[in-house]
Amino acid sequence: MRVLVTGGTGFVGSHSVAALMRAGHDVRLLVRRADRIAPALEPLGITAPMDHIVGDVTDPEPVARAVAGCDAVLHAAAVYNLDARASRATTETNLPGTQIVLDAAVAEGCDPIVHVSSTVALTRRGTTVTPDSPLSNLRSPYIASKAASEQYARSLQDWGAPIVIVQPGGVYGPHDPHLSDQMRRLKDVLKGRYPMWPTGGYHVVDVRDVAAVHAAVMVVGQGPRRYIVPGDHTHGRRLFGALRAVTGRRLPFLTVPSVLMLPITWSVSKIQPFVPFHIPADHEGVLINHNVTRCDDSRARSEVGVVPRSLEDSLRDSVRWLHEHGHVSVRQAGLTAGDLTGPSGRSPRDGGR
Numbered sequence: 001m002r003v004l005v006t007g008g009t010g011f012v013g014s015h016s017v018a019a020l021m022r023a024g025h026d027v028r029l030l031v032r033r034a035d036r037i038a039p040a041l042e043p044l045g046i047t048a049p050m051d052h053i054v055g056d057v058t059d060p061e062p063v064a065r066a067v068a069g070c071d072a073v074l075h076a077a078a079v080y081n082l083d084a085r086a087s088r089a090t091t092e093t094n095l096p097g098t099q100i101v102l103d104a105a106v107a108e109g110c111d112p113i114v115h116v117s118s119t120v121a122l123t124r125r126g127t128t129v130t131p132d133s134p135l136s137n138l139r140s141p142y143i144a145s146k147a148a149s150e151q152y153a154r155s156l157q158d159w160g161a162p163i164v165i166v167q168p169g170g171v172y173g174p175h176d177p178h179l180s181d182q183m184r185r186l187k188d189v190l191k192g193r194y195p196m197w198p199t200g201g202y203h204v205v206d207v208r209d210v211a212a213v214h215a216a217v218m219v220v221g222q223g224p225r226r227y228i229v230p231g232d233h234t235h236g237r238r239l240f241g242a243l244r245a246v247t248g249r250r251l252p253f254l255t256v257p258s259v260l261m262l263p264i265t266w267s268v269s270k271i272q273p274f275v276p277f278h279i280p281a282d283h284e285g286v287l288i289n290h291n292v293t294r295c296d297d298s299r300a301r302s303e304v305g306v307v308p309r310s311l312e313d314s315l316r317d318s319v320r321w322l323h324e325h326g327h328v329s330v331r332q333a334g335l336t337a338g339d340l341t342g343p344s345g346r347s348p349r350d351g352g353r
């Protein structure tokens with residue numbers, strides 16, 4: 001099939017492009033900047049020039065040109081950043097971009113049309129959710145934008161459009177071209193910038209498993225469907241325990257009741273827009289943990305057949321990649337940097353601070 005991919009220069013999108021091409025599909029990209037294609041795709045082994053259209057997902061004209069002649073669509077472009085400074089871009093991009101891309105794909109008769117949602121769109125305090133659970137009614141910018149985007153995708157499904165909604169949890173894994181929010185937080189954990197972690201929990205997945213789901217659902221004629229990407233329910237002790245296991249480091253941290261961290265991080269979110277650096281206390285991150293939503297991912301396991309990597313394997317590859325690309329030092333990467341160090345014990349690419 002000829003598949004249009006939006007967001008192909010990002011973390012989820014680049015791995016998905018690689019998985020789609022391995023599955024034999026022809027891929028066209030909609031990108032904001034053509035010079036971002038090679039840095040995103042070459043590390044994944046894609047060196048041939050890519051068919052692409054330059055444009056923004058919030059602009060109907062380039063989107064219509066990009067969709068023209070495609071059999072299927074993977075819509076992975078969105079703003080994923082819990083930093084309060086990104087709130088406006090999140091609101092202005094995620095729902096409008098989804099409406100424009102999905103509408104254009106339906107008008108072109110594409111099948112399937114895969115919409116990348118998120119488990120945060122299903123956030124409900126203390127519940128176990130399935131892919132069909134009611135959408136979150138939280139009003140914070142990113143969660144609300146993903147819930148509204150999925151609501152739009154669901155409304156098209158109700159009309160019978162062949163839309164496949166894929167809901168990943170927080171994504172870890174190697175090769176993140178923009179060092180997006182989740183991997184930046186992991187880097188900051190390794191640097192000791194998160195000495196406190198809220199109680200609660202959230203669903204996490206590996207980027208390669210997200211890409212595998214996207215490739216597996218790229219089949220014509222299956223109708224509307226929804227899948228939570230298989231992964232792991234994670235909380236502070238689980239995350240830091242897995243990181244200790246893969247790095248061999250002590251990584252001390254304090255678990256703090258999320259109910260106490262919510263007002264503090266809410267205050268930080270009001271100050272953050274006026275501060276030129278990121279304050280590692282994202283309110284929406286605490287909110288997601290606080291709601292401690294568990295995910296029943298059994299449908300994707302049985303119907304799509306994707307068996308998730310362990311959290312330990314995912315984090316080992318993530319930390320090693322962070323080190324290889326100079327985001328964390330050899331000391332911060334711990335055991336994962338073992339095979340990269342020279343006789344001095346220091347990595348030649350030891351650029352982390």
Ligand SMILES: NC(=O)c1ccc[n+]([C@@H]2O[C@H](COP(=O)([O-])OP(=O)(O)OC[C@H]3O[C@@H](n4cnc5c(N)ncnc54)[C@H](OP(=O)(O)O)[C@@H]3O)[C@@H](O)[C@H]2O)c1
Nearest residue numbers: 007009010011012032056057077078118169170171180182
């Ligand atoms: N990462 C996670 O933990 C996670 C978890 C659950 C769901 N998701 C979802 O997965 C999808 C991809 O996220 P990601 O983690 O891969 O984010 P990412 O690495 O930041 O990539 C975002 C992609 O979207 C593109 N994009 C952003 N705004 C655009 C616009 N206005 N027009 C055209 N392209 C635009 C970016 O292009 P540029 O290269 O030009 O910036 C980039 O290719 C999103 O829908 C996100 O909500 C992510």
